[in-house]
Amino acid sequence: MSTFTVRGSFPARDGPQEFETEVEAPNESVAEERIYSDFGSQHNLKRTEITIDEVAA
Template sequence: MSEFVVSGRFQDRTGYRAFEKDIDAPNRNVAQEHTLAQLGSEHGLKRTQIEIEGVTAA
């Protein structure tokens, strides 16, 4: 598995907050899906409230 850095921002009560997550995944699409699921679970967000700006290999 490869390591990817997923960055972007999500909507919270005061506006938008930036994030950067290190994810182990077989490809970029899976890393993006894991990030959406993890942020949604941790912060109670819907996928439409999360904007992924980039997925890069670490």
């Protein structure tokens, strides 16, 4: 498994909240899915509310 750095943003009370997090995944698409899943459950967000700007290895 590779480690991917994922950058993006999601809406918060004070405006857009930017994030940068590292995820272990076999490829970029799985890394994106994990971000949608994790941020959705932690922040009660829908997939359409999360914007992923970059996925880098």
